[in-house]
Amino acid sequence: MSKTHASKTKGRKGSEERRRAQMAMLEERAAAPPPGPRREHIQAVDVTAHEEKYEPFLRAIEDGLTAVYDERNHLPIDDEAERALRLLIARFEGNSGRRSRSPDVDALADAVNRNIEMLFRRHPLLSRAEIIGCLRYIITSIANHRAPGNPRAYLTWVGQVVHERERAAQRDSGGERRTSGLWVPGQPAPREDDEEVGPRRPGGLWVPGDRM
Secondary structure, eight states, rough: OOOOHHHHHHHHHHHHHHHHHHHHHHHHHHHHHOOOOOOOOOOOOGGGGTTTTTHHHHHHHHHHHHHHHHHHHOOOHHHHHHHHHHHHHHHHHTTTTTOOOOOOOHHHHHHHHHHHHHHHSSSSOOOOOOOOOOOHHHHHHHHOBBBBBBBBHHHHHHHHHHHHHHHHHHTTTTTOOOOOOOOOOSSSOOOOGSSOOOOOOOOGGOOSSSSS
């Protein structure tokens, strides 16, 4: 066999091996799961000196944590509340489907997220930097309320704050009538002279249920 022929044969083998290696690499890449969502780091707004401006948002976070704490018979602990807020930060930084392996953490995070969505139906939207700033503010509050031997020091304290806030709001509104005007068992029965008169309809039409 001439040297030229041997060189050509060797070249073909080398090219074939490279093609096979490239094909194997492409097949491996195609079989790999798709990359997860890219999480971007967002510089949080420091809300410490602006609590009044962000009060509705901070309250929405506290109300969400307290609701789940009450629903779950006061079993969640402060560490789980903090993990839930850090989970929400990850979601707002781009990993929107992020979940934890703890039912309590996920429930706390989901409740706060629902409150945030409901709040934005009535109030102007905040930037993601402001949202994360408020979440970090509550995380700092959790840290400040930690107490040796009490894993629920923050949740106990914030629960008292939230319930006192609700009682104060009830007192301010009279405590006897709901905003919907509905009477529920346990409330004094509505008197005839207290009933609300429905708004006059266009054209003065009377419909069943209206008082004559």
